[in-house]
Amino acid sequence: MSSLRTAVQPTLFELDEYPERVEAFPQLRYMGSKYRLLPWLHEVLAQLDFSSALDVFSGSGCVSYLLKSMGKRVVANDFLLFPSQIGLAVIENPRYRLQQRHCEMLLCENPSRDDFIERTYSGVFFTDSDLRFLDNIWANIPSLPTRYHRALAITALIRSCVKRQPRGVFTVAGDPDRYKDGRRDLRLSLQEHFLESVAVYNRVVFDNGESNRSTQHDALEIDVAGHDLVYMDPPYVPRADDNCYIKRYHFLEGLASYWQEPGTEIMHETKVKKIPKRFTPFSYRRSALEAFNALFTRFRKSHLVLSYSSNGYPDLKTLIEIMRRHKRRVKVHERDHRYHFGTHRNVKQSRADVREYLIVGE
Numbered sequence: 571m572s573s574l575r576t577a578v579q580p581t582l583f584e585l586d587e588y589p590e591r592v593e594a595f596p597q598l599r600y601m602g603s604k605y606r607l608l609p610w611l612h613e614v615l616a617q618l619d620f621s622s623a624l625d626v627f628s629g630s631g632c633v634s635y636l637l638k639s640m641g642k643r644v645v646a647n648d649f650l651l652f653p654s655q656i657g658l659a660v661i662e663n664p665r666y667r668l669q670q671r672h673c674e675m676l677l678c679e680n681p682s683r684d685d686f687i688e689r690t691y692s693g694v695f696f697t698d699s700d701l702r703f704l705d706n707i708w709a710n711i712p713s714l715p716t717r718y719h720r721a722l723a724i725t726a727l728i729r730s731c732v733k734r735q736p737r738g739v740f741t742v743a744g745d746p747d748r749y750k751d752g753r754r755d756l757r758l759s760l761q762e763h764f765l766e767s768v769a770v771y772n773r774v775v776f777d778n779g780e781s782n783r784s785t786q787h788d789a790l791e792i793d794v795a796g797h798d799l800v801y802m803d804p805p806y807v808p809r810a811d812d813n814c815y816i817k818r819y820h821f822l823e824g825l826a827s828y829w830q831e832p833g834t835e836i837m838h839e840t841k842v843k844k845i846p847k848r849f850t851p852f853s854y855r856r857s858a859l860e861a862f863n864a865l866f867t868r869f870r871k872s873h874l875v876l877s878y879s880s881n882g883y884p885d886l887k888t889l890i891e892i893m894r895r896h897k898r899r900v901k902v903h904e905r906d907h908r909y910h911f912g913t914h915r916n917v918k919q920s921r922a923d924v925r926e927y928l929i930v931g932e
């Protein structure tokens with residue numbers, strides 16, 4: 571009788587079905603985000619046998635969230651601080667949400683607030699009142715009760731800043747009021763965006779019954795043990811321009827610690843008050859091949875799943891050859907994809923239409 575009941579009861583995570591809750595995960599405008607590829611990614615991942623997964627280059631956190639929603643034990647990792655705050659807020663966090671009383675406390679005027687952001691970024695990004703809002707909320711964030719609450723507040727700020735910033739990147743100075751095209755995202759103040767973003771991220775907090783983690787390490791220094799599957803979505807050496815995440819998102823990286831973390835010292839001579847680039851071997855022709863080989867060697871005991879797109883270097887054939895050194899069975903899944911990303915407007919459309927691959931090594 572009991573075995574019959576087990577057989578007919580729906581399980582918490584239906585293995586092959588696309589988890590509905592992923593649809594509620596907010597799309598962050600983030601370079602190289604796999605948000606729109608999640609259903610396809612799910613199709614491929616659902617064929618593999620694994621119960622724990624490491625997302626080495628987690629970025630906006632959407633793939634980690636898919637894995638969490640599939641009932642896996644997830645480690646979301648990125649070498650930048652702001653993606654790892656997103657990971658803390660929605661992957662590691664099992665249940666804490668920002669309640670009305672937390673938001674009221676965060677918005678209270680704090681007389682002992684610093685004015686670092688306003689002093690540094692006035693005339694560079696946003697309006698002065700937006701900047702004062704950021705200084706003030708940052709003075710209140712430490713009073714939140716847990717690191718999950720704090721990470722949620724920071725995550726909501728990150729989304730707010732991306733939405734309010736023209737094109738979502740911090741490469742060019744200019745306040746949003748200059749763009750009088752009526753776009754709602756540019757019209758709302760940062761405070762209004764913040765309250766909306768809190769609601770959006772609150773909604774996606776859930777406990778999948780596993781102890782998930784968010785970490786901030788270099789890909790080649792993460793602990794290798796305990797991951798049945800390793801998903802890798804590194805930056806690729808671009809054919810044109812560059813793909814530096816700090817160049818585009820320096821403001822978010824600084825904001826995630828109120829510019830307190832080592833490596834977030836402002837370069838005052840720069841027009842947009844940047845912080846120093848973070849070196850990654852995946853972004854340069856001279857070091858990429860060796861970095862891929864080191865990455866696959868490191869995680870050779872796990873299933874390997876690599877996202878790759880046809881506009882990157884090294885080419886598909888080379889990546890397959892490198893993975894074959896470590897894995898007996900290597901399979902390639904592919905489909906068309908069009909990246910919708912701000913800077914692509916400036917390049918030929920053909921560059922934004924790419925073939926997207928998943929290279930799976932078992």
Ligand SMILES: C[S@@+](CC[C@H](N)C(=O)[O-])C[C@H]1O[C@@H](n2cnc3c(N)ncnc32)[C@H](O)[C@@H]1O
Nearest residue numbers: 602603604627628629630649788789803805850
């Ligand atoms: C293509 S994005 C990942 C996008 C992510 N899968 C998503 O859907 O949002 C690449 C990420 O790798 C991170 N990264 C670059 N080099 C790294 C390294 N050496 N170690 C860890 N993370 C790195 C970047 O900060 C960036 O967030």
